[in-house]
Amino acid sequence: MENTKTRATLRVFVARLVGTTVFDPLGDAVGKVHDVVVLIRLRGQPRAVGLVIEVAGRRRVFLPLSRVTAIEPGAVITTGLVNIRRFEKRRVETLVVGELLDRVVTLRDGSGQVTIRDVAIERDRGMDWKVTRLFVQRGSSGPLGLRRGETFTVRPDEVTGLAGSADQQGATALLATMEGLKPADLADVLSDLPLSRQLEVAAELSDERLADAAEELSDDDAVALLSGLDAARAADVLDAMQPDDAADLVSALPASIAAQLLDLMEPEEAEDVRRLMTYDEYTAGGLMTTEPIILPPEATVATFLAQARKAEVPPALAAVAFVCRPPLESPTGRFLGMVHLQRALRERPQQLLGSVLDKDLEEVHADDSIGTVTRLLATYNLTALPVLDDAGRLLGAVSVDDVLDHLMPDDWREADDAVTDEMIERSANA
Structure with missing residues (x-):
């Protein structure tokens, strides 16, 4: 342990401090350093007033530097418990990173x-x-x-x-701290930044990376970000998003901007978005994506596994293939059944999907409520359900993550980890 004189003259570089584990006096880890808050004054030396630390559940909280007893290689030591109230930056404060x-x-x-x-x-x-x-x-x-x-x-x-x-x-430097973050974590970082800074970072991200993050932002944040982009870039980002997420976002935009972006999107992508926008938000049609894994009955298990391995396929949708007669673009030919990934892993690679179908499913139609969808997902322990029209054609698929997004309260990303009354009420009324 350093002596007082050494600690009094300790120099700490912030970029190296980021990611350092924060410990309480008992030696228990309470989080990691995410940023440093400073006050920049017109006169006098800028003052560092606290750390933004990330604790369990990706919550970012403020730790006053007055409660830091030591900063050592690989460790920040605090005087006691950390206040878990979510950090909200004030106008007079500046984040170093x-x-x-x-x-x-x-x-x-x-x-x-x-x-x-x-x-x-x-x-x-x-x-x-x-x-x-x-x-x-x-x-x-x-x-x-x-x-x-x-x-x-x-x-x-x-x-x-x-x-x-x-x-x-x-x-x-900011982008370097985001490298390797999962989309939800990247969205969390973006939401903490001023809009002008968000747009600057967005300019450096690929369309696919920005689309993944936009899908995880709150509606208000996503609308603000997309509205601030050049129209052509915004349309490219919408093209890269899952159709159901793109439809939700376009629906939340002002009508004039939404129409402009739909005209700039790829025609096939725009058609899917327009079709999804015709359904009520809390129905199977409003929840579904038009791009699950769709294969013909003569496709092999090996083909399904190759499709499931693609990085752009969300995990919930990678767990199942929907087998249909041609055409294979939704709305497809007649829906035949599903093949679960776990079942496929037990079969020979050359086995035809048509021979291992799960046909024992209750039909879901586009106008069925979110309550119906939730009940079936829970009853059959599924990650995704097919949505059919009256002719038995596949329109799309509803995944469990889309259902959860709509059951949670609008501000669930900022809310406490405890289940809120709003979530319970919405689930009961669905």
């Missing part, structure tokens, strides 16, 4: 602009944490995003523009 890293600032000595790559905080003799150094770089990213240019440290008072506008910020 979310808003400062990659900001372009100007050197007061007249030698030009530099980009902030890291921020150092230190505890002074009064036990307050101050921003004491900026690790900066001249020049910009080179080919393939590689950084180039001289790097050095400066004091905060040696630059101007530290509290600058969003157009002075790049996204390199």
Whole structure:
């Protein structure tokens, strides 16, 4: 353990601090560092006031630095219990990783602009944490995003523009923290950022990656993000989304923007979205996707397994193949039955799907309620159900994750982990 004098002059670089485990006095891990909150003042040294830490359930909470007793390699030690109220950034606060890293600032000595790559905080003799150094770089990213240019440290008072506008910020460091995140976690990070910063990050993401995240955002956040994109880019993102999620999002947009984006989408994708938008939100038709795994009866088990392995197929839909007569685009020819992934794994690769069908299913139609769908999914322990028209053709499939999204309250991403009264009421009334 360091002595008091050593701790008083401890310098911590924030980018390296991110991901560090936070421990209580008993040595139990309570979460990991996600960001650092600082106050940038017109006069005086910027002050670091707390950590944003991620605790169980991906909840981000605020930990005042006054309650941090030590920052050591691989560990942050606190004085006691952490307040689990969700962190909400105030206007006077700035997030180092979310808003400062990659900001372009100007050197007061007249030698030009530099980009902030890291921020150092230190505890002074009064036990307050101050921003004491900026690790900066001249020049910009080179080919393939590689950084180039001289790097050095400066004091905060040696630059101007530290509290600058969003157009002075790049996204390199922030994107690095998002690499490898699951879509739901990426959406959670995006929702914590100002819209201008969200749009900057979105510009650097692929259509598929942004589509995955948009599917996990709340309706309000997704609408704001999509509305802020260039219309052509927004249409490309909608093309990459699951049709049911795209339909939900388009339905929530202002009518003029929705019509424009539908015209810009790929015709086949737009047709699916328009068809799904005709159904009530809380019916099987409103819940279903038009792109499950659909195969003919003469397809083999090996073909099904190859389809299930595709990265773009959601896990709930990868667990089952819907076997139909041609045409295989929804609405298909006559629906014959389902083949479950577990059953397929027990068969020979060359076995025909038509010989291992599960036909013992209660029919679900597009106008059936979400309550009917939920009951059947639970009764038969399924991850997805076929939705048929009156002629017995497959219109689409409802997956268990889509049902859960609609049963949960609108603000479930921000709510406590406990089941809310709204969720119970909605389930009972479905």
